[in-house]
Amino acid sequence: MxxxxxxxxxxxxxxxxxxxxxxxxxxxxxxxxxxxxxxxxxxxxxxxxxxxxxxxxxxxxxxxxxxxxxxxxxxxxxxxxxxxxxxxxxxxxxxxxxxxxxxxxxxxxxxxHGAEIGEEHSGNRQDPSRAPADLLEEVFELNMQLEEMRMARQMGDDDPEAAKSLSEAKRKFEGLLQEVDRDLRAQWTAWEEGGDAQRQTAQKQMVALLDRRRYLRNLVRDVTETLGD
Amino acid sequence: MPQAPVVGIDLGTTNSLVAYMEGDKPVVIPGVDGSNLVPSVVALDPIPANGGRPTVTVGNSARKSLIENPERVIYSVKRLMGRGLEEVKNELRFFPFRLADDVEAGEVPRLQIGELRFTPPEISAYVLRQLKRNAERFFGVPVNQAVITVPAYFNDAQRQATKDAGRMAGLEVLRLVNEPTAASLAYGLDRAKEGTIAVYDLGGGTFDISILKLRDGIFEVQSTNGDTHLGGDDIDNLLLTIALDEIHAEHGVDLRAHPGAVQALRKAAIDAKVRLSSEQSAYFDMELPNGDRYQREIPRNVFEVMIEPILERTAGPCKQAIADAGITPEQIDEVVLVGGSTRIPAVRQLVDRLFKLGERGKKPHTDLNPDEVVALGAAVQAGILADSSEKTRDLLLLDVTPLSLGIEALGGVVAKIIQRNSTIPASAVEYFTTGVDGQTNVAIHVVQGERELASDCRSLARFDLKGIPPMSAGLPRIEVKFLIDADGILQVTAREQRSGKEAQIEVKPTYGLTDEQVENMIIDSYDHAEEDFANRLLIEARNEADNILRAVEHAPQNPAWMQLTVEERSAIATARERLIEARQGTDVTAISQASVALDQTTRRFAEMMMDAAVTTAIRGKTMDAAGNELDDKVTAPHPMAAAEFK
Structure with missing residues (x-):
């Protein structure tokens, strides 16, 4: 194959x-x-x-x-x-x-090697339904916070509390990003040094990790944009 | 006849220069008046009554017409290069010249000068032709190949317009080089440098920041950013606007109705700006048409508060460039300052703050003249291309594209195909298909910029892929290759893969001239035989002599003549005799030397005339701010600054 x-x-x-x-x-x-x-x-x-x-x-x-x-x-x-x-x-x-x-x-x-990698759609905000299963709850909450923050901004309000919790969420997701990067690197070696079966597993893992990474990165970007820093 | 070297040209908003590699060293070629800077100012006299072409003057001599004849003079045309009608209209609010009425949307805007109309590239071509002539006079052989610099943040259309201008001037443009990168070449030439440098380039009309990594003679640009509409001009316009408003409010005089007076006031504003770089205070003092005096002191601290919003606009691009390079300010080893506006102390303070220089015990590099360093770098790049010098043999510049390239996708969203800060040449291949059965055309809209919607980006061109063999919808597979070349200009090729047919592409540049239009605007014949060339040099030398002689002939009629000493007048008379004599011969060098000699003896007189012209223009008697300091060593780069009076 x-x-x-x-x-x-x-x-x-x-x-x-x-x-x-x-x-x-x-x-x-x-x-x-x-x-x-x-x-x-x-x-x-x-x-x-x-x-x-x-x-x-x-x-x-x-x-x-x-x-x-x-x-x-x-x-x-x-x-x-x-x-x-x-x-x-x-x-x-x-x-x-x-x-x-x-x-x-x-x-x-x-x-x-024939893998299908999700294409980027830089423009669109993240669709919560596509969130990785283990993050569903947090992504849902984050999206609420983001929406509130945007509304507040539109009204000209400044909500330091909301900004603080958003910053915290951002740090958390950045941490998750780094985790993904570490996991990816671990798969590199498995892919290169393993046999055919291991290689296939590693490949599937990496495709999934890349999807997760893209999702996380866009989340972080959305938060950064909303925070405006 | 020996071959002339490839020259390097800095085509600036305010001043332009031409340089070349003299052995292992880049050197600026002076003009006939001995000055290295040729103001980017073009004066176009009316077409003579008996027909023929209008007389075009460029540089210092054109500058003199600015006050006497403002409607026939074009300056800062770089701000209009490669721009659409609406943008140009907005830009022209601050300029005395105007657009032709019959320009239609989608056309390259033309400027109306008397009964003549010119596109911005044509005006630039006149400046380039002058530089070409200066180089030809210097070498004594034709100069046909050049490297021209452009702001790093110039988009595709602005680059293409610059290249078109070169072609119109009879120059083969071997390469467009980004100005900050050129500056880094000039700096890096003598030192085998390693490390990360930032080039902060604030000129007359444009701002660029580039971050480069130097290693083994390879100058690799990591990121670039900027603003093609930010520079010393904005400071001048601000001071001018404030003065005009104050004069209107306090004295009830609206000078805006008098273009000559506005130019005189602009000159005073520029002088004040330049003086504030070395002194703590500057003064406006001028008599107004109604007999009132406009007197205004500008302390440096007030000036700094006024210009802060302008300077602050350079901070964002700097931060973005640092972030895009994936580094922190602390990782930048050196900062190089380029452009006349970096002489302003407040600019240096800002740079110090942005790059945390002072706290790291560092200072920005200013050892090369900020007005000349870009031209010197262009000469180095010319040397690299011509492989003419041992010193440049191992140097290589790897530049980037400043803006992302994208295609308008469904819903007006941009699909980016080449990201900004990609090393050029760079390419991307995209596949397109049809949406309707039997469709034979596919239209592609290419844009440049970082925004999500195509309508917010810069439209580059619409490509029409034609001659697709009729097939069911979705079946054709059209491969389109986008390639950004080493000049930062986009090239596109397309092929229908199922039929193997090379698809025809019709390119319609959104803001450019077609090939045919450029061809029709070439101002000088390309090929001149060698004897023609020698002849042309002689004709040009004689024309120049005639210009100076004519001016001197009329001199005694000018009131300023009586202010000269007897010695000065007799020195002028002697120099004049010598030139008349030389002009009768065929020795080009002798004529040129005699012209320079006469020009130099009349210099003080020219200053006084200019002073008088300023005064007449505002129908007052004096304008201290503009007149008194003409003898100062002022080198601010602006058409109205007193650069040649030393």
Whole structure:
């Protein structure tokens, strides 16, 4: 069931015609820049998809590749090389942005493996009915407080008591967020080092954790916005 | 003929500069009058009676027309670049120039100057052409490639408008660089720096804050924020408004009906602002048309209270940028100040507070001239692109997009596809389909901004995907690739995947000129053969000589002439003779040098004339605040500031 994107299809370099791996950004023979790679974000860095990453090494590699690929290096090159430099650098930047962030990386890896991750709807307020079961009661109460606070604000009132209890709730949910992050990291290792069955379980767990995390984060954001700080 | 270097241009609200890499060092190229700053002021004379093109003057000479002929002069046009009709209308409340009446919504607004109409990019193109000419005079060869700086917080339309202006001026714009990032390059060049720096850039009309991480010669922007309508201009306008209101209330005179008088008062306001950076108090003292005097002392503490709301507007963007970089103020190692407005002590206090500098025993960096540092950085970037210097070989700038890019989804909500502060180039792929059987067009509305509703964001363009093969609703799969390039400008390509057909895209920029329109606005022919070029340099040198000679010829008729000493008058006469003689030859350098010499001997006279012009403009006799201090070493960046009088 694991669907690893196979990027090791050989293609010919446009400049020297030597066969190369389609996921490399430079020809190993003549070092010329190549059209955008066909592999995934990990392949850009010459890595296998994984969750535990050495971020310092990733940054060093990002800088090294940037120096070679960036459009600044091709200001006087041919039009196609310019175009590839632009496309390759965009790919490199998109890849780095995704992989350096633990959450984006987790979502990306799970998507590569066919998992469905809930899409973001940044605009909408949280629907309490979608709250994780163990949090239902608290979310319900929080939403009441938020509503009261908003009403008070509209009337021009300032309710320090309500603000205080909201701040407390915010701290609590932030704590829960950190918990989720710890749980996620624990699953990374299970996913990477376990057998097929463990891997499947870890994957399901991570999808659920990511949903929970998204819900919590939006709650925290709503509270922050309402508190106005 | 040797090839000219790629130049770096700071196209500022108030002043513009051109610089280049002299070996390993960025250097500003002075104009014919010896001044590094070219005021971003364009004066357009009427079309001559016998037809032809109107005479265009740029810079210091155009500034002189501001008071005598305010309706034919455009300044601070950067504030209008890439903006829609409504925004421009709002902006123009403070400017003496006006919009053409027949501009329709959706068109690029045009300014009415006498019988002529110009779009903001055309006016900027005149400034750029002047800088190009200054560089060509300096190098003696054509200059065709440039790096131009823009405020980091400029949106897509404002960037595109700047690029269009470059093209109109006959320049291939190799790169648009963000101003604070350029400044960091100029600062970081000589020191192998590591760490996190913040660049606080408060100029004439724009404010930017950028936070960068420096490591191994890589300048990686972490976050940027700002306000493209916040700067020294706002302080000038505030002082001006207060003075106008006071004059109206206390003396019953409404100066607003006299554009020349308003400009004179604006000049006095700017002088007061500049003086308050070094002194504890400044004075307005001018005679009004009805014979009254308007006298007003502005102590620095009062000034600081007045401008606090303006300065405070820079705090929000700073905090947001720090938060977006995922750091705290304490983690910022250095703060660099850029832009003329950072000379104001209250600005420095604010920066100190925002970045907790004093309490950490730090001071902001001000060692490079805040008026020049952006142009110097642009030259460094030009050096990087041209690979011309050993020093720039290992430098690389990784900038970000300042605003999120989104698509209008159902219900007018924005679906963000590229988040703000993403390193550019950046891309995103989205898939679209049809909603009706046999539908062959899909319209996509692209917006830029952080708000939830498309109507609250900046509309960038409407893309019309055409020629989709007729299929059942929902079946076509149209892949649209959005790519923000290294200039921060959006490119879009689309493909229908089921048929493999490249979908046609019709791009309608919401606030921009079409390619064809830009083509028609090119003010100088692109390709000039080499002999043409030498010839053009000679013609230009002679034209310049003629301008100066004409001015000097009329000089004795001006009352200020009698105030010159006998020695001064004879020195002018000698310099004039020399220029007339040089002008008859074909040595471009000799003509230019003689022009500069004559210009310099007449400088005091020019000051007095300007003073007189100010006085005539308000039909009074004196205006101490404006006139007395012209000899001071004033370098405030503004069209009306006395930058060239030293």
């Amino acid at each position: 694991l669907k690893i994107v196979d990027s090791a299809v050989p293609v010919a370099c446009w400049s020297c015609s030597v066969a190369r791996n389609a996921s490399t950004l430079f020809c190993p023979n003549c070092s010329k820049i190549q059209p955008p790679a066909t592999g995934d974000y990990f392949a850009v860095f010459g890595l296998q998809p994984r969750l535990n990453l050495d971020l310092d090494a990733l940054e060093r590699e990002f800088h090294r590749l940037s120096r070679r690929l960036h459009p600044d290096r091709f200001a006087r090159a041919s039009d196609s090389e310019k175009e590839w430099s632009l496309a390759d650098t965009a790919l490199l930047n998109d890849a780095y942005r995704t992989l350096k962030d633990p959450l984006k990386r987790t979502e990306y890896v799970l998507k590569l």
